[in-house]
Every structure is written in C-alpha cells, then in structure tokens.
Amino acid sequence: MKTGFFNVLDVQTFIEKLRGFASMPVQGIALEEADGRVLAQDVLSGEDLPLAHRACMDGYAVRAADLFGASEGNPAYLEHIGVVDIERPADFVVEAGQCATIVTGGILPEGADAVIMVEHTQDMGAGTVEMRKSLAPHENVMLRGEDAAAGAVALTAGTVLRPQEIGLLAALGIQSVSVHRRPRVGIFSTGDEVIPVSETPRVGQVRDVNSYALTALVQRAGGVATCYGIVPDVQSALEKMLAKAVAENDVVLLSGGSSVGTRDLTMAALDSLDGATVINHGVAISPGKPLILASAKKAQGQCAVWGLPGQVTSAQVVMFVLGMPFLRWLSGEREPFDQRGWPSRRAVLVRNVASRQGREDYVRVRLQNAESGETEAVPVTGKSGLLRTMLLAQGVVRIPAASEGLDGGATVDVLLFGGSC
Amino acid sequence: MKTGFFNVLDVQTFIEKLRGFASMPVQGIALEEADGRVLAQDVLSGEDLPLAHRACMDGYAVRAADLFGASEGNPAYLEHIGVVDIERPADFVVEAGQCATIVTGGILPEGADAVIMVEHTQDMGAGTVEMRKSLAPHENVMLRGEDAAAGAVALTAGTVLRPQEIGLLAALGIQSVSVHRRPRVGIFSTGDEVIPVSETPRVGQVRDVNSYALTALVQRAGGVATCYGIVPDVQSALEKMLAKAVAENDVVLLSGGSSVGTRDLTMAALDSLDGATVINHGVAISPGKPLILASAKKAQGQCAVWGLPGQVTSAQVVMFVLGMPFLRWLSGEREPFDQRGWPSRRAVLVRNVASRQGREDYVRVRLQNAESGETEAVPVTGKSGLLRTMLLAQGVVRIPAASEGLDGGATVDVLLFGGSC
Numbered sequence: 001m002k003t004g005f006f007n008v009l010d011v012q013t014f015i016e017k018l019r020g021f022a023s024m025p026v027q028g029i030a031l032e033e034a035d036g037r038v039l040a041q042d043v044l045s046g047e048d049l050p051l052a053h054r055a056c057m058d059g060y061a062v063r064a065a066d067l068f069g070a071s072e073g074n075p076a077y078l079e080h081i082g083v084v085d086i087e088r089p090a091d092f093v094v095e096a097g098q099c100a101t102i103v104t105g106g107i108l109p110e111g112a113d114a115v116i117m118v119e120h121t122q123d124m125g126a127g128t129v130e131m132r133k134s135l136a137p138h139e140n141v142m143l144r145g146e147d148a149a150a151g152a153v154a155l156t157a158g159t160v161l162r163p164q165e166i167g168l169l170a171a172l173g174i175q176s177v178s179v180h181r182r183p184r185v186g187i188f189s190t191g192d193e194v195i196p197v198s199e200t201p202r203v204g205q206v207r208d209v210n211s212y213a214l215t216a217l218v219q220r221a222g223g224v225a226t227c228y229g230i231v232p233d234v235q236s237a238l239e240k241m242l243a244k245a246v247a248e249n250d251v252v253l254l255s256g257g258s259s260v261g262t263r264d265l266t267m268a269a270l271d272s273l274d275g276a277t278v279i280n281h282g283v284a285i286s287p288g289k290p291l292i293l294a295s296a297k298k299a300q301g302q303c304a305v306w307g308l309p310g311q312v313t314s315a316q317v318v319m320f321v322l323g324m325p326f327l328r329w330l331s332g333e334r335e336p337f338d339q340r341g342w343p344s345r346r347a348v349l350v351r352n353v354a355s356r357q358g359r360e361d362y363v364r365v366r367l368q369n370a371e372s373g374e375t376e377a378v379p380v381t382g383k384s385g386l387l388r389t390m391l392l393a394q395g396v397v398r399i400p401a402a403s404e405g406l407d408g409g410a411t412v413d414v415l416l417f418g419g420s421c
Numbered sequence: 422m423k424t425g426f427f428n429v430l431d432v433q434t435f436i437e438k439l440r441g442f443a444s445m446p447v448q449g450i451a452l453e454e455a456d457g458r459v460l461a462q463d464v465l466s467g468e469d470l471p472l473a474h475r476a477c478m479d480g481y482a483v484r485a486a487d488l489f490g491a492s493e494g495n496p497a498y499l500e501h502i503g504v505v506d507i508e509r510p511a512d513f514v515v516e517a518g519q520c521a522t523i524v525t526g527g528i529l530p531e532g533a534d535a536v537i538m539v540e541h542t543q544d545m546g547a548g549t550v551e552m553r554k555s556l557a558p559h560e561n562v563m564l565r566g567e568d569a570a571a572g573a574v575a576l577t578a579g580t581v582l583r584p585q586e587i588g589l590l591a592a593l594g595i596q597s598v599s600v601h602r603r604p605r606v607g608i609f610s611t612g613d614e615v616i617p618v619s620e621t622p623r624v625g626q627v628r629d630v631n632s633y634a635l636t637a638l639v640q641r642a643g644g645v646a647t648c649y650g651i652v653p654d655v656q657s658a659l660e661k662m663l664a665k666a667v668a669e670n671d672v673v674l675l676s677g678g679s680s681v682g683t684r685d686l687t688m689a690a691l692d693s694l695d696g697a698t699v700i701n702h703g704v705a706i707s708p709g710k711p712l713i714l715a716s717a718k719k720a721q722g723q724c725a726v727w728g729l730p731g732q733v734t735s736a737q738v739v740m741f742v743l744g745m746p747f748l749r750w751l752s753g754e755r756e757p758f759d760q761r762g763w764p765s766r767r768a769v770l771v772r773n774v775a776s777r778q779g780r781e782d783y784v785r786v787r788l789q790n791a792e793s794g795e796t797e798a799v800p801v802t803g804k805s806g807l808l809r810t811m812l813l814a815q816g817v818v819r820i821p822a823a824s825e826g827l828d829g830g831a832t833v834d835v836l837l838f839g840g841s842c
Contacts, residue, residue: 031618035637049808052624056732056806086682087614088625103682104731104806105614107625140804147808155812162838163641164737164811167634170618171627171733171808193507193526197452197591203473204509204528206592213588216456220584261507261524310525311477312592316585340790343764343837369761383561385477385525387470387568387592390585391576416764417583 008282008289010401011360014322015337017279017293021304023332024181024250031169034161036222037179038332043155045148045172052089053108057140060099060121060129061112064137076131077124084109099129108141115140148172158334180332185218186245186252187211188228190238191262191310196230209312209387210255214319220418221324222331223251233262238269246273246296246303250330253323255308255315263290266307270294276305284359284401285321287314287384311385317362317396320417339398344413347377349397354405363406364393365414377414393417429703429710431822432781435743436758438700438714442725444753445602445671452590455582457643458600459753466575466593469566473510474529478561481520481542481550482533485558497552498545505530520550529562536561569593579755601753606639607666607673608632609649611659612683612731617651630733630808631676635740641839642745643752644672654683659690667694667717667724671751674744676729676736684711687728691715697726705780705822706742708735708805732806738783738817741838760819765834768798772829776820784827785814786835798835814838 009017026040055061062078070076078099084090090109094100099116100109108115117140120133147168148154154172155165161177169177189208197207211227218225226249231241245252254266270278275297283291292307306323308315328336335341347367355361365377380392395416399406406412430438447461476482482505491497499520505511505527515521515532523529523536538561541554568589569575575593576586582598590598610629618628632648639646647670652662666673675687691699696718704712713728727744729736749757756762768788776782786798801813816837820827827833 031633032636035640050627051622056804086612086625088623105627142804142807146803163634163637164734164808164814164838166637167630167733167737168808168812170630170633173618173621173628175618191507191526197594197596200594201472202509204507206471206526207594209588209591212452212591213584215453216584216587219456312588313585316588340796343839344766345764346767346834375761382567383477383563385563387585387589391589393585413767417585418764 007280008284009280010284011322014280014283014293018304018322018326018329018337021295021326021330022301024183024330026178027181028176028178031166031175031177034169034177034179035163035166037161037177039155039157039159039161039177040180040332041178042153042157043169043174043177045150045152045154047172048145048150049148049171050142050144050146052144054142055102055104055106055108055115055140056142057115057117058103059116059118059140060131061094061102061106061109062099062114062116062131062135063094063096063112064114064135064139066097067114067116067131067134070131070134072132078129078131080123080127080129099131113137113141158332160333180330183223183250183327183330184248185223185225185327186228186249187214187218187225187255188241188245188252189230189255190233190266191230192233194230210308210315213312213316214253214255214308217316217319217324218253218327221327223327233265235265235268238265239272242269242273242305246276246298246305250301250303251327252303252305253308254305255310255312262310263307266292270305270307283322285318286356286359286361287311288318288321288362289359290314291318291322313385313387313390316390317364320396320415321362339415343416343418345375345395345416347375347412347414349377349379349406349408349410349412351379351408352405353379353397353399355399355403357404358401360401361399362396363399364389365395365397366392367394367414377412428701429705430701431705432743435701435704435714439725439743439747439750439758442716442747442751443722445604445751447599448602449597449599452587452596452598455590455598455600456584456587458582458598458603460576460578460580460582460598461601461753462599463574463578464576464590464595464598466569466571466573468593469571470569470592471563471565471567473565475563476523476525476527476529476536476561477563478536478538479524480537480539480561481552482515482523482527482530483520483535483537483552483556484515484517484533485535485556485560487518488535488537488552488555491552491555493553499550499552501544501548501550520552534558534562579753581754601751604644604671604748604751605669606644606646606748607649607670608635608639608646608676609662609666609673610651610676611654611687612651613654615651631729631736634733634737635674635676635729638737638740638745639674639748642748644748654686656686656689659686660693663690663694663726667697667719667726671722671724672748673724673726674729675726676731676733683731684713684728687713691726691728704743706739707777707780707782708732709739709742709783710780712739712743734806734808734811737811738785741817741836742783760836764837764839766796766816766837768796768833768835770798770800770818770827770829770831770833772800773826774800774818774820775826776824778825779822781822782820783817784820785810786816786818787813788815788835798833
C-alpha cells in the first residue's frame with residue numbers, strides 16, 4: 001500500500017509555507033461593510049478629533065486654579081456666568097472666580113480648563129455655586145486632537161476593523177476604506193461513496209457533510225465560499241474540476257476522499273495541474289496528518305489548494321487550527337497563526353491525555369463549571385471520526401510536538417470554537 | 422438639575438428584566454443559512470448514522486478474537502480473502518482466521534468486528550497477512566447509529582448551530598431547520614449637535630458615530646440592523662421616530678443624546694408612547710449608568726427600547742456587556758448573559774484598579790505577552806469618553822459590585838471584544 005506520506009512537515013514549517021502566500025489585492029469598500037475587514041493602507045485623519053476641548057462630564061466649566069484646595073469641608077464659591085449650549089461654542093469667557101454650566105460633549109468656554117462634576121457642587125442660588133473638590137487642569141476634559149490629530153495616522157494598515165474602529169472612522173467622516181479583498185474559496189468533495197445531501201444513502205454511501213461544514217467555517221473566517229459539488233474518483237473528472245476551481249478562486253478546499261486510492265488520485269491530479277507545485281504530503285498534526293498543500297500559478301497570482309483529510313472531523317479540526325487562520329492571513333491579518341491571540345478559556349484538565357512525541361495533538365474537550373468555580377476541560381471520548389466528538393466539544397487543547405501528553409490537573413488553554421457569531 | 426436616576430437597578434436585576442422578553446418567533450431556513458442560528462425545536466434523526474458499522478482507519482477487517490495476544494514478537498497470521506469496496510457492502514463473510522482489506526469509511530463485512538490499522542500489519546504474500554497487535558472488539562469501528570439513532574433526538578432546541586452541527590444535519594439529510602428569527606433592531610441617534618457622517622462639523626458638532634458602531638455590534642450579535650438617522654432634540658420629532666421604529670422592530674437602540682436635556686426628552690417621549698412602560702432609569706454599572714430600558718406593546722409581541730448612554734464609548738461597553746447578550750437571548754440562546762461562556766483570556770493585571778462599591782465596573786484593558794509567557798492585562802488610561810480607549814482595548818475586566826477594586830498582580834479573566842468574525 002502506498003501511503004504517500006513522503007514529505008510530512010512539522011506544523012511550524014507548514015505555517016511558514018502558508019505565510020508564503022500573498023495577501024489578497026486591495027479594494028475600496030463602504031464603511032457600512034467594513035466590520036471584520038483588515039485595513040490595507042494607513043488611514044490619515046483629515047481633522048482634529050475632538051475638534052475642540054470638550055467636557056466629558058455634566059457639571060461646570062471652571063479654572064482649576066480657582067478650586068485649588070477645595071474640599072467638602074472647605075468648599076470654594078464661584079460666580080455662575082452662563083450655560084454652554086451643546087451645539088455651539090460659548091460667547092463668553094470664564095474669568096478667574098467664575099464658572100459656567102456645561103453638559104457632556106459641550107465645548108469648553110475660553111478661560112476654563114477643567115470641568116467639575118455636578119455631584120461635587122451645590123447651586124447656592126443668587127448666581128453662586130459651591131465647589132467641593134479640587135481639580136487638575138484638563139480634568140474631565142477631552143483635549144482637541146486627543147483621539148486623532150489632523151494629518152496624523154489614525155489607524156495603521158493591518159488593523160482588523162471592529163465596531164470601535166468603525167466608530168472612529170465615522171467620527172472622522174471617512175465613508176470608505178481600503179481593505180484586502182475577501183479570499184474566494186472553492187469547495188468540492190471527492191469520493192464515489194459521497195452523495196448529495198438531498199439524496200438517500202444506500203449502505204456504503206455517505207452524504208456530503210463537508211460542503212456544508214466547510215462553507216460555514218470559511219464564512220466564519222471571512223472567506224467567500226463557492227461549492228462545486230461532488231467529483232467521482234476518476235482522475236480526468238478530478239483534474240477538470242480542480243482546474244476550474246483553481247481558475248475561479250484564491251483557495252481550493254478539496255475533501256471527502258477518505259481512502260488511500262482517492263488520495264493517490266488527488267495527488268496525481270495535482271501533479272498534472274498546469275503550474276502546480278505540491279508543497280507537502282502531510283503535516284505532523286493529529287488529527288489532520290494527511291493534509292496536502294499545493295500552490296497553483298494563475299494568470300494573476302496563485303491559488304492554494306488544500307487536500308483536506310478524508311475524515312470530516314479531522315477536516316474540521318485542521319480548518320480550525322490552520323485553514324481559518326490561513327484565510328485570515330490572506331485577508332491581511334498580521335498574526336492569525338499566533339494562538340495566544342485566539343479566544344480561549346483557561347481550564348483544568350480532568351484526566352491524563354497521552355500524545356505521541358513528534359506530532360502536535362489537538363484534543364477535543366468540553367467545558368464544565370466545577371463547584372470550585374474553576375472551569376474543567378473534559379476530553380471528549382469516542383472514535384475521532386464520529387461527528388459527535390465535534391458536537392460535544394467547545395474547543396481543543398494543544399499538546400506540543402515535544403510533549404508526551406498532559407497530566408490530569410494541569411492548567412490548559414482551551415482554544416474555543418466559538419458559538420454564535 | 423433633574424438627573425432622572427430615580428430607578429437604578431443592579432446588573433442582575435436588570436438582566437432578569439431582559440429575560441422577561443420573549444425569544445423571537447420561529448422560522449424555517451435552509452441549512453446553508455443556519456450557521457450561528459439557534460434551534461427552536463428538537464431535531465429528530467430519520468435514520469441511523471452511520472447507517473452501518475464503518476471502519477475509521479485504513480487496514481484490515483478482522484475478528485478481534487483472532488488477534489487475541491498478538492504482538493510484534495508474537496504475531497498472528499490471517500488469510501486474506503478480499504477487498505471491501507468503499508461504495509458497497511462486501512459480498513463475502515469474514516470467518517475465523519480470515520481478514521479483508523478495508524479503507525476508512527468502508528462498511529465492516531459480516532463476521533468482522535474490528536479493524537487493525539495497516540501500520541500494524543505486514544502483507545506476507547500468497548494470501549497471508551501478519552498481524553502484530555491485539556484488538557478489542559469494535560476497535561477502529563464506528564458503530565451503526567453511534568452518531569445519531571433513527572427516531573432519536575439528534576440536536577435539542579436551544580442549540581446554537583456551529584459548523585459541526587451544520588455538518589451533522591447535512592449527514593442526516595436535513596436541509597432546513599426551525600430557528601428563531603433574527604431580532605430586528607432599529608437604531609437612531611438623538612441630539613441637536615449630532616450630524617450625519619457625510620457632513621463636516623462646526624466646532625460643537627459631532628458626527629453620528631453610533632449609527633455605524635451600533636450597526637456593527639448588532640450584526641455581530643446576529644441582529645438585523647436598520648438605521649433611522651438623527652432626530653433633533655424636539656419631543657414631537659422624537660415621539661414620531663420612536664413610534665415608527667417600535668412598530669418596525671423588535672428592539673430600538675436610541676443613543677447620542679449626551680446631555681441631561683436630551684435624556685429628559687427621551688424619557689418624556691417614552692412616557693408618551695402608547696403602551697410603553699419604562700422599566701428603569703439607570704443601571705449600577707460603569708460605564709453605562711444612564712442606561713434606560715422600556716418595553717413597548719405592539720400589535721404582535723413587544724419591543725424593547727434601549728436608551729443608551731450618550732457617550733459613544735459607554736454605549737459600546739453597555740452593548741458588549743448587556744446589549745449583545747440580549748440580542749442573543751432574543752435569538753433563542755439559553756445562557757447568553759453567563760460571562761463564563763464568553764470568549765476570554767486569563768491575564769495578570771499589571772496594576773491596581775480602584776472601583777466604587779455598589780456598581781459593577783468594566784475596565785478596558787489591552788493585552789500584552791510578557792516575557793514570562795504570561796499574558797498581561799494593562800488598563801487603558803485616558804478619559805473614558807475618548808474613542809481611543811476602546812481602540813486600544815482588546816476587552817474588559819469585570820469588577821463585581823461588592824468589590825472596591827482589583828490589586829495589581831491579580832489573575833483576571835479578560836472578556837474579549839473579538840477581532841475578525
């Protein structure tokens with residue numbers, strides 16, 4: 001039996017190969033569409049934000065020096081000279097010994113350099129306000145340009161836009177941004193035993209799980225998925241489909257061929273694909289060892305072809321650990337492979353987990369809240385190919401290649417699959 | 422000055438009020454659209470999955486009893502009687518002393534009860550295979566119905582569908598599911614000083630940050646956002662917009678009025694809204710104390726009206742801590758308010774953070790990797806209203822209401838804002 005595992009890379013080397021693929025071309029998009037995208041260029045601010053010193057509390061605009069030493073027991077008394085309109089700068093100046101009512105967001109009147117919160121004051125009537133606290137200059141004031149300065153870089157290329165970055169861009173009046181295009185991902189399944197989800201299997205047939213599960217994983221990683229259906233175990237059909245999918249996408253995910261025969265066919269089809277180079281025939285990872293990566297040259301750029309493991313659960317774990325970070329890499333993220341930046345949860349492993357040295361293991365675990373208040377990570381038992389091993393799990397625990405396993409009671413970081421968006 | 426804070430709820434009581442809102446009605450959707458949605462009904466399996474005992478390794482189908490005591494030093498020898506086709510059940514029976522080649526996914530032939538991995542065998546030629554390992558019955562075999570049994574519940578109502586659940590449904594041939602409808606969320610900004618993002622502010626004006634930032638937050642929580650623009654500080658205009666937004670949505674997020682005057686107008690408009698009940702006038706949370714919640718009766722169901730704090734950063738934190746979980750609650754999730762289930766990262770707080778007893782504080786922090794390998798949480802300094810306090814932060818640390826603060830060196834769970842999807 002030919003196993004085809006003649007070029008198995010360790011995980012770090014495989015990731016270095018992935019980093020060899022260039023990020024997607026730049027496109028301009030409307031701010032409304034930009035959440036989750038990665039800036040391809042620095043964004044400069046065209047103006048100061050705030051445009052002027054602004055109050056960040058409701059209270060009184062004052063000169064901090066007037067409140068020097070003021071306290072509950074030793075209040076200061078200031079003359080109330082007016083109310084700052086939220087919409088426009090005051091037409092008066094706050095002189096020594098004076099104060100003016102101001103609300104959050106109001107422009108600090110000339111002369112004033114701080115805002116005292118209304119809670120620390122008492123309106124005594126007859127134009128006098130009691131001040132029961134001392135202040136530092138600029139206290140409770142957002143300074144002109146403190147969020148962004150005219151002409152300066154407000155956000156750098158490589159920033160992943162979140163709601164707060166979207167908010168900053170809106171505040172600066174920036175209605176479109178340059179981001180990396182989403183990677184287009186073609187998905188197809190191989191194997192004579194695989195049938196469409198709409199059909200009823202005979203014994204020996206299985207429905208095409210991967211077209212659905214991989215599409216969801218690709219979308220979660222910000223890719224645009226296209227499903228090409230199922231290809232039978234015939235080399236010419238596989239070659240034809242591969243050529244079409246490579247031409248139309250930035251990444252091709254090919255999966256479902258669980259048998260050695262299908263793997264050999266996949267290899268042969270990749271070898272015969274014009275301008276394609278097979279990078280590896282396996283990765284020292286479990287599950288996921290049979291993972292194949294190839295690079296196919298295109299008229300413009302290149303396409304990464306992934307031959308995913310045949311087992312659907314292995315394919316899902318490989319996508320989580322390597323495939324989704326790769327799509328985020330293509331989308332312009334700088335450190336998507338650094339697991340320290342992934343959503344995770346610290347937990348106590350409830351029992352020993354053995355691992356073979358020389359390969360990186362990802363153990364599926366479910367989380368439970370212990371009575372102690374700690375989170376416990378319970379390894380999911382059962383044959384790794386069962387779908388329910390993925391259903392029961394909230395995430396995976398990594399066992400490094402150099403390790404022979406983890407001891408029960410060890411504290412581990414559970415990399416979370418994530419629930420709803 | 423009227424502050425309007427006459428009914429301030431603690432966070433737990435506020436969450437109980439939120440739980441009083443019913444989840445969204447049920448709708449059927451295609452499996453392709455179902456990722457991230459919440460099942461509204463149990464899903465029954467119409468068939469066994471797998472349909473028959475299947476190999477989960479490449480190797481030989483055997484009778485485990487034949488390999489009893491077999492090892493490297495004491496191998497067993499079996500007669501090779503055939504090859505199992507991946508597509509159809511074998512037409513032969515594996516008798517005592519016999520074996521048959523099988524690939525991952527192949528149906529176990531009659532007579533066989535286990536699969537030995539090819540790595541533990543040697544083809545001796547002349548129809549004899551050497552077996553170098555003993556096996557337990559069912560080893561490397563997925564049993565009929567082990568993933569799902571015909572007639573049994575495969576997934577329960579309330580399950581958040583992830584790629585792996587989508588995969589199971591595909592495997593069962595289920596092409597549409599009943600889920601809770603996404604909540605429709607109407608967003609509008611109030612305040613005479615707020616101008617559209619497309620306009621250039623005079624000193625004293627600010628662009629409408631919230632329509633953009635809140636839309637992104639709503640979409641991340643699975644809601645469908647509609648922006649209604651900006652309403653001036655005129656009660657009749659506010660009432661009209663509120664009535665329209667309530668009629669067309671399940672939730673209304675009203676924000677931007679940073680001044681006490683705008684708050685008073687909001688309260689008055691809510692009081693005058695037909696069938697509306699104001700639930701509270703504040704929450705003991707920082708930032709976010711001015712949060713107002715009202716319930717408005719509709720022809721069908723009710724609408725939750727949120728009067729968000731005027732400060733855009735406060736509004737964002739409140740949305741993260743309470744608003745987004747509320748949308749997930751409406752979408753059918755069971756425990757969206759339980760922060761133990763949120764993506765988080767354990768970190769060491771680098772310095773003391775003070776907090777006022779009696780309110781729950783959420784401190785913005787940025788994360789950094791310390792040389793020790795630990796993650797450090799660095800509180801973000803600066804006036805809380807500055808947008809950059811949110812830009813610099815990767816998440817928040819909760820300080821319970823009963824606490825007076827956290828000590829530097831304490832281990833904390835940082836609730837992560839999340840980067841790309």
